[in-house]
Amino acid sequence: MATAKKSAPLKKSAKSAKKAAPKPASKSVARSVSKAPAKPAPRAKKTFSESEDSSMLQEFMLDSVKDIYWAEKHLTKALPKLAKAATSDEVKKAFQDHLEVTLQQIDRLEQVFGILGKKPQAKKCDAMEGITKEAESIIDETQKGTKTRDAALIMAAQKVEHYEIATYGGLVQVSKTLGKNDIADILAQTLQEEKQADQLLSDIAESSVNNQAAGEEE
Numbered sequence: 375m376a377t378a379k380k381s382a383p384l385k386k387s388a389k390s391a392k393k394a395a396p397k398p399a400s401k402s403v404a405r406s407v408s409k410a411p412a413k414p415a416p417r418a419k420k421t422f423s424e425s426e427d428s429s430m431l432q433e434f435m436l437d438s439v440k441d442i443y444w445a446e447k448h449l450t451k452a453l454p455k456l457a458k459a460a461t462s463d464e465v466k467k468a469f470q471d472h473l474e475v476t477l478q479q480i481d482r483l484e485q486v487f488g489i490l491g492k493k494p495q496a497k498k499c500d501a502m503e504g505i506t507k508e509a510e511s512i513i514d515e516t517q518k519g520t521k522t523r524d525a526a527l528i529m530a531a532q533k534v535e536h537y538e539i540a541t542y543g544g545l546v547q548v549s550k551t552l553g554k555n556d557i558a559d560i561l562a563q564t565l566q567e568e569k570q571a572d573q574l575l576s577d578i579a580e581s582s583v584n585n586q587a588a589g590e591e592e
């Protein structure tokens with residue numbers, strides 16, 4: 375610990391030692407720094423003070439908001455494809471309803487950008503792109519009009535919900551840590567909706583779709 379603290383002033387003293395100071399002794403290092411207030415120690419930039427921690431965390435939060443903003447927008451294109459491909463009305467409706475919910479969630483994220491004093495900006499979310507690609511591949515890999523397709527689409531959609539739950543859950547916590555309770559409250563509403571969507575999909579799968587799919591022959 376002690377050596378780590380002294381490492382920054384050591385660099386500084388090394389320069390001055392070359393120029394003038396004849397004392398190589400490390401004990402004089404701390405003194406020479408304190409005697410030279412004209413040049414503020416550069417180590418301040420590298421020290422993880424509390425305020426800098428917060429600003430880095432806030433930067434990370436903003437980045438995550440941009441990421442999920444892209445993801446939600448992307449879902450407004452993917453969900454209609456899933457709804458169209460689904461076999462049962464119940465599954466179609468679940469996807470269509472969640473599209474409406476997703477549009478509201480996008481509005482909420484725009485509110486969050488506003489609170490942060492930023493313009494809404496989407497940053498490509500590779501994870502959501504991958505998850506939705508997988509969902510769309512299910513459409514190619516399953517037979518049209520089967521409950522097997524619905525069972526597979528439900529599972530794919532739940533992967534989307536779980537990614538969203540993880541993201542919003544994390545964002546709510548980080549917002550609280552940063553003292554941004556207004557943002558935490560807004561995102562907590564979305565978190566609840568994602569959890570409800572996930573539960574609804576589970577209910578549909580368990581109550582009807584999976585059993586019906588189990589009876590389908592290849």
Ligand SMILES: [Fe+2]
Nearest residue numbers: 446476479538
């Ligand atoms: Fe969402």
Ligand SMILES: [Fe+2]
Nearest residue numbers: 535538568571
């Ligand atoms: Fe969702």
